[in-house]
Amino acid sequence: MRRSLDRDTGRHTMTSPVLGALRLIAYVGWTLLLAPVQALVMALKLPMRFVIPHFYHAVCARIVGIDIVVRGEPAEPGPVLVVSNHSSYLDITVLGSLIRGSFVAKSEVAGWPGFGFLAKLQQTVFIERKARSTAARQRDDLKARLEGGDTLILFPEGTSSDGNRTLPFKTALFAVAGTRIDGRPVTVQPVSVTATRLDGLPMGFAFRPFYAWYGDMDLAPHLWQAFCAGWIEVVVDFHEPVTLDAFSSRKALAEHCQRAVAHGVERAVRGRDNPLPPRERVEPKAPGEGPSAEGALILDGTPTLTLPPGSRRISDPPDADSAGSASA
Secondary structure, eight states: OEEEEOTTTOOEEEEOHHHHHHHHHHHHHHHHHHHHHHHHHHHTTOGGGTHHHHHHHHHHHHHHTEEEEEESOOOSSSSEEEEEOOOOTHHHHHHHHHOOOEEEEEGGGGGSTTHHHHHHHTTOEEEOTTOGGGHHHHHHHHHHHHHTTOEEEEOTTSSOOOSSSOOOOOGGGGGGGGOEETTEEOEEEEEEEEEEEETTEEOHHHHGGGTOOOTTOOHHHHHHHHHHSOOEEEEEEEOOOBOGGGSSSHHHHHHHHHHHHHHHHHHHHHTSOOOOOOOOOOOOOOTTSSOOSTTOSOOTTOOOOOOOTTOEEOOSSOOTTSSOOOOO
16 A cells, blocks of 8 residues: 555545556456457347446446445336436446446547447447537437437536536437337436545545546546545435426426436535425326326336445435545
């Protein structure tokens, strides 16, 4: 272990280059082992193409040293649009270990060395968020994936944050929520992802950058820092699934999801629960006339989530002493 000083905060952190090297070797070895298998399965279009990435991320979470704590339940398997806050590339590993689905990412990710290749193996949908000329085609691509029964994971903030707060959601990214399959609206589930503890100690604002990657941070140094750090606890909060029919507009749906996600992040950061403000209510209308009450409630028969090895679940709502971290 090496004791180093964070120049920005003046606080000391414990890192281990030896641990970092071992984790890096294990991560690269595990990736090289499964990547050819996933490529072959994708080429043959076998159902296992969604199972292997899920298994891959679950093992990667253990290799990197991420302890996942789950609150709530995921929606029934696809078609589901999962919307989450985003503070790090490690969010991919965390959510990928819990959800069998594909991510929606900006087109630039496809060209990133290593990560772009892995994203393609996960059947990521790449979109150009600033190109209005291709908006219709991209919406059709997302719609086709949902109609095929896929679960899509979207980060509607449009960028990564410092992990202490949730940025506004971009309404345009919710256009695909209007897709109807067999006459039923697509399920939308807000999910909060929050790094809370480092080696059992509250992260606070000072240590959360061990997990969060944002702004002008360089990727390689941050990745090495994450490998060298101790165990990072990440709280994942699955909120009540909803549909567009339960809201007056796409904007209202986006605002509700942002509030739910922000509430989950806040209570994980602060380590205490606050009531979530009631969402907008829409009066039921006759079929074909607009939003209805269908889909407004949590889905019946929600399956029990199978957690990755070493992860655990906490009750909802949590006590003040439950997994979460006090802010610094």
